[in-house]
Amino acid sequence: MENSSSGDESDHRSRRFEDYSVSADVSESESCGASSFDSPVASTSRSTPTVVGPHFGSYLPVLSPIKPPMTGGKYAGKDESQNVTEVQLMKDRFSKLLLGEDMTGRGNGVCTALAISNAITNLSATVFGDLWKLEPLNQETKSIWRKEMEWLLSVSDSIVELTPSFQEFPDGGNFEVMVTRPRSDLYLNLPALRKLDMMLVTMLDGFHDSEFCYVDRGSVDRHSNGSQSDSLLMQYEEKWWLPFPKVPSNGLSENTVRRLQQCRECSNQIFKAAASINGNVLSQMEVPNIYLEALPKSAKLCLGETLHRYITTAQFSPESLLDYLEMSSECTTLQIANRIEAAMHIWSRKRSKSHGTGKLPWKGNIKGPGGDKEKSKLLSGRASTLLKNLKLQFPGLPRTRLDLDKIQSNKDVGQAILESYSRVIESLAFNLMARIDDLLYVDDATKKRAAMAAASVSASVRLHKPTMRGTSWSSMVAPPDLSPSPLTIRERGKRRFSYSSTSNIDTMEEALEKLTFN
Secondary structure, eight states: OHHHHHHHHHHHHHHHHHHHHHHHHHHHHHHHHHTTTTOTTHHHHTTSOOOOOSTTTTTSOOOOSSSOOEETTEEOOHHHHHHHHHHHHHHHHHHHHHTTTOTTOSSOOOOHHHHHHHHHHHHHHHHHTTOOSSOOOOHHHHHHHHHHHHHHHGGGGGOEEEEEEEEEOTTSOEEEEEEEEEOHHHHHHHHHHHHHHHHHHHHHHTOOSOSOEEEOHHHHHHHSOOOHHHHHHHHTSTTTTSOEEEOOTTOOOHHHHHHHHHHHHHHHHHHHHHHHHHHHHHHHSOOOHHHHHTSOSSHHHHHOHHHHHHHHSSSOOHHHHHHHSOOOSHHHHHHHHHHHHHHHHHHHHHHHHHHHHOOOOOOOSOOSSOOHHHHHHHHHHHHHHHHHHHHHHOTTOOOOHHHHHHHHHOOOHHHHHHHHHHHHHHHHHHHHHHHHHHHHHHHHHHHHHHHHHHHHHHHHHHHTSOOSSSSOHHHHSOOOOOOOOOOOOOOOSSOSOOOSOGGGHHHHHHHHHHHHHO
């Protein structure tokens, strides 16, 4: 009897633990499924084999500390750990976007649109910030750029609009339904920007096994025979921090020069396309109130006496006005652009105010019929035309104050993605054109120096030839003109700015010759 009672007690205890183990497995599987995004290997840790032993060892799962987790019947290795790292990195990126770059969680972050714009800008600075040479990107850098850009651009998949469409049902009836599609601006511009991005990266991949190389300017200065003043001039040169391109003694081959010119033309077209997309997106953004509140009361106070008189005169010519203005530096040109843009919005606000309040007092040089509304419209159009011509003449001009205020105050995530992505591609294409221009300039200087050396050798050979007549050498052979002609800068379309005066051009070119040929 005692044995039978103990057997019944053990059977009852076994059934109780069986029920407990089943419920525990169900709860663990549910919790694992709920947290699969947080830890991809959490579900694999539950599938480790149990250790069979006496008493209750067959019912309690034991984690094995020896074997790595299993995935799909195979042990997880380097690939799985790399996937875990990528998932963690993606979680960090999106958490930073959701918190508005405020990782403390105190609510002091920026809006989502500005956070995405800053993320794309910072990623571009990390990948392409050191693009000082014409060389391919390494695979790791290229992978980081593509992977993280896909993460950031995936936000645009949720920005959709409803469009009417017809759907056919099995019974043969057609019904009009609303279907989702990407917003029109994203649908048109985002694929184009992706293609431009791919073209630029592919163009960089083509600069392998090239005929040229790059050296540090400091090492070239140490080995050159230039004087200390020449070295100081080179330090104050516009691009003194960039490595110096070195080409063969006879210059680059014709095929290489032709390929460089093709790459430059392609980069120029990419630059224009990205700049056009960026300009359209910025024009669609609303003018923030913070910018309008900071405007002066009158356009004359904003422009100044001289510029205001030239814009309001009857014989207005934007080309002549741009030639007259002193724009010797980037800072001065940007200030003029900010003033013209501010005056344009002042006149636009005057036109909108005079729409229902009658005439406003007007003082100007424009004569003819029409009220203050027409005059404000005319002057606003003149300022807009002048600003467009200024940006065309200086394509590398930084963003104006209005553009920066629009980017900072923008709340539209789609517009933030398009603006930042196009701005990044525009900057990359411009830098690529600048690197190609520098290389072609050094190649031109090298070929001119080689031609001068060949001319001097041929002249010395002619001087040593025996005379055939009884005339003097001075009447027979004219002295060769071997004076070093100053190097002319290769035509690059329209240069952005000229930071050196005309009197220092020859001295700087001599210093450049020492860097190139010594």
